[in-house]
Amino acid sequence: MPEFRQNKATKEWVILAPERGKRPSDFIKGLTPRATVPPYKDDCPFCPGNEHLTYEPIYAHPAGKDWQVRVVPNKFAALQADLTVTRHRVGSFLTADGFGIAEVVIEHPRHNQTLATMEITEVAEVLRAYRERQIEISKNDKINLVTIFRNHGARAGTSLEHPHSQIIATPIVPPHVRYPMEQAVLHYDEFGRCVYCEMVAEEIRQGDRIIVESRNFVAFCPFAARSPFECRIYPKKHKATYILIEDDEILELASVLRETLARLYIGLNNPDHNYIIRSAPIGDHDTRHLHWYMVIIPKISTPAGFEIGSGIYINTASPEEAAEFLTQVKI
Amino acid sequence: MPEFRQNKATKEWVILAPERGKRPSDFIKGLTPRATVPPYKDDCPFCPGNEHLTYEPIYAHPAGKDWQVRVVPNKFAALQADLTVTRHRVGSFLTADGFGIAEVVIEHPRHNQTLATMEITEVAEVLRAYRERQIEISKNDKINLVTIFRNHGARAGTSLEHPHSQIIATPIVPPHVRYPMEQAVLHYDEFGRCVYCEMVAEEIRQGDRIIVESRNFVAFCPFAARSPFECRIYPKKHKATYILIEDDEILELASVLRETLARLYIGLNNPDHNYIIRSAPIGDHDTRHLHWYMVIIPKISTPAGFEIGSGIYINTASPEEAAEFLTQVKI
Numbered sequence: 273m274p275e276f277r278q279n280k281a282t283k284e285w286v287i288l289a290p291e292r293g294k295r296p297s298d299f300i301k302g303l304t305p306r307a308t309v310p311p312y313k314d315d316c317p318f319c320p321g322n323e324h325l326t327y328e329p330i331y332a333h334p335a336g337k338d339w340q341v342r343v344v345p346n347k348f349a350a351l352q353a354d355l356t357v358t359r360h361r362v363g364s365f366l367t368a369d370g371f372g373i374a375e376v377v378i379e380h381p382r383h384n385q386t387l388a389t390m391e392i393t394e395v396a397e398v399l400r401a402y403r404e405r406q407i408e409i410s411k412n413d414k415i416n417l418v419t420i421f422r423n424h425g426a427r428a429g430t431s432l433e434h435p436h437s438q439i440i441a442t443p444i445v446p447p448h449v450r451y452p453m454e455q456a457v458l459h460y461d462e463f464g465r466c467v468y469c470e471m472v473a474e475e476i477r478q479g480d481r482i483i484v485e486s487r488n489f490v491a492f493c494p495f496a497a498r499s500p501f502e503c504r505i506y507p508k509k510h511k512a513t514y515i516l517i518e519d520d521e522i523l524e525l526a527s528v529l530r531e532t533l534a535r536l537y538i539g540l541n542n543p544d545h546n547y548i549i550r551s552a553p554i555g556d557h558d559t560r561h562l563h564w565y566m567v568i569i570p571k572i573s574t575p576a577g578f579e580i581g582s583g584i585y586i587n588t589a590s591p592e593e594a595a596e597f598l599t600q601v602k603i
Numbered sequence: 604m605p606e607f608r609q610n611k612a613t614k615e616w617v618i619l620a621p622e623r624g625k626r627p628s629d630f631i632k633g634l635t636p637r638a639t640v641p642p643y644k645d646d647c648p649f650c651p652g653n654e655h656l657t658y659e660p661i662y663a664h665p666a667g668k669d670w671q672v673r674v675v676p677n678k679f680a681a682l683q684a685d686l687t688v689t690r691h692r693v694g695s696f697l698t699a700d701g702f703g704i705a706e707v708v709i710e711h712p713r714h715n716q717t718l719a720t721m722e723i724t725e726v727a728e729v730l731r732a733y734r735e736r737q738i739e740i741s742k743n744d745k746i747n748l749v750t751i752f753r754n755h756g757a758r759a760g761t762s763l764e765h766p767h768s769q770i771i772a773t774p775i776v777p778p779h780v781r782y783p784m785e786q787a788v789l790h791y792d793e794f795g796r797c798v799y800c801e802m803v804a805e806e807i808r809q810g811d812r813i814i815v816e817s818r819n820f821v822a823f824c825p826f827a828a829r830s831p832f833e834c835r836i837y838p839k840k841h842k843a844t845y846i847l848i849e850d851d852e853i854l855e856l857a858s859v860l861r862e863t864l865a866r867l868y869i870g871l872n873n874p875d876h877n878y879i880i881r882s883a884p885i886g887d888h889d890t891r892h893l894h895w896y897m898v899i900i901p902k903i904s905t906p907a908g909f910e911i912g913s914g915i916y917i918n919t920a921s922p923e924e925a926a927e928f929l930t931q932v933k934i
Binding site for chain 2: 274278282283287342362363370372380417426430440442448455474495546547569580581583588
């Protein structure tokens with residue numbers, strides 16, 4: 273029997289209709305396993321030896337030609353750092369100059385690596401690069417929102433094979449981001465607690481969608497998952513922004529993230545996916561009602577007219593079954 | 604130079620970054636032109652002669668075996684009409700029974716037709732079927748929102764070739780729908796006018812994104828288009844719901860819709876697309892601040908991590924150039 277499920281934090285609803293769909297194993301696609309990708313490609317701008325094909329690095333660890341992680345300005349940036357944030361009127365419509373910061377995080381020197389197959393310490397260096405760049409970018413007075421994300425595979429919007437993620441920082445905080453913040457404030461004012469803290473505690477209490485849990489982090493398929501095998505990772509302690517992750521938590525998050533991605537990689541045969549780290553806007557870092565998190569979205573279903581029109585996603589895989597399937601994967 | 608553009612009605616922003624992209628003609632994909640599809644398929648449940656493969660029609664025009672348009676309950680419905688709207692608690696999470704109505708509108712008896720290639724009178728019969736079904740469904744006390752949509756092609760979420768669209772009616776009006784309503788109320792209370800009426804008037808005044816205009820309707824690539832070749836059709840007169848379209852307007856809308864789709868069909872070589880008719884929720888049909896419209900989204904770009912995370916869409920095609928390209932298409 274189908275049911276609607278509500279995301280406790282955003283109040284958005286999904287339709288869970290698993291009887292239309294398949295067992296978790298039916299979602300496995302015949303994608304090219306990562307193993308067939310070569311470790312190095314002559315013409316890849318992110319491979320060692322081709323550093324001259326990118327802009328000068330903003331961050332590298334370690335510095336020099338033996339870098340493990342490297343952050344460079346995006347050569348094909350949708351926004352430019354040398355513009356203003358001025359608004360303009362076009363008739364009664366509004367525009368703003370295309371100011372923003374766009375960077376690429378090259379996650380590993382080897383072309384055929386991916387977070388799911390890296391060492392935990394290597395994943396930690398990627399997560400550390402995210403934090404360091406987010407700290408630096410947040411010092412820019414004109415920036416209000418930093419979005420960290422990864423597009424893996426063509427269905428997730430990238431054709432670049434080399435393991436990389438991106439950071440785009442904007443002066444704009446759009447309604448799409450503000451609305452859930454408003455819901456979180458209302459919840460805080462009513463119940464005196466961060467709604468995300470409550471949601472995470474409830475997921476742990478119910479326990480049937482957990483993929484992996486550590487002292488400070490928990491990964492699960494959320495109760496109101498919008499698409500098959502959606503996974504989320506939350507810090508258990510209240511923190512509004514990823515900037516506040518501590519040194520000793522980075523290795524722990526790396527372990528949780530790597531295990532979650534490895535279960536997807538092996539269980540679903542290296543699915544195309546997006547992930548996003550969502551933090552509070554700059555200036556709201558200490559707020560008591562927001563909570564950073566990471567959402568991983570395997571691209572194994574297509575949002576269609578109903579989803580675009582209503583915002584109600586039809587999910588054909590039960591998150592309980594998805595989590596069960598993922599925890600059974602041998603890694 | 605990239606720029607942010609704001610959707611006047613919803614206040615959402617897009618990034619227009621055409622220099623990253625291509626000229627309009629570069630968006631043309633090598634999709635299979637519709638002409639190679641056979642006019643009839645033995646195993647197609649929507650082809651004449653196979654009526655027994657669907658449920659009994661709820662609507663047919665004309666009645667009988669020579670139908671031109673046929674509406675049937677969706678055999679693979681995500682929601683069921685025989686359930687309640689009761690809410691349930693699962694711990695501190697909320698669910699609702701999966702009540703809803705899901706119907707399929709079979710747009711034409713011939714398998715290889717599509718709205719872009721039909722006669723205007725045939726398109727009008729599809730639009731009439733939408734209205735008649737929306738009127739009937741809206742009489743159901745448990746229904747609050749009716750979404751009419753079309754998924755055309757695999758990238759738009761369908762594998763069924765036979766020309767069809769869908770109607771899904773839900774008891775839930777989600778935040779995704781409520782938020783723009785709130786913006787519209789605020790605008791109405793401040794300026795005393797429907798923000799959509801104003802937006803349409805401004806699009807007509809600026810004039811450089813218009814695709815086709817008739818006495819009562821206008822089709823354009825909107826100022827803040829989220830993706831390449833997004834098109835919208837609005838009634839010029841204030842009407843909150845599609846239900847209120849009048850008999851003599853249906854043929855006129857059919858002409859505008861058919862021309863817009865034909866320009867996309869020929870100009871972009873039959874692109875996969877979604878379209879959606881958005882109406883005010885039931886009970887708000889007479890409201891002065893909402894306005895029904897149709898949005899057509901060719902699926903020639905992929906929303907990725909940044910779009911999902913921030914809600915800010917990066918559009919690599921200028922809507923001015925897209926509209927110019929479409930108006931130049933010979934149909």
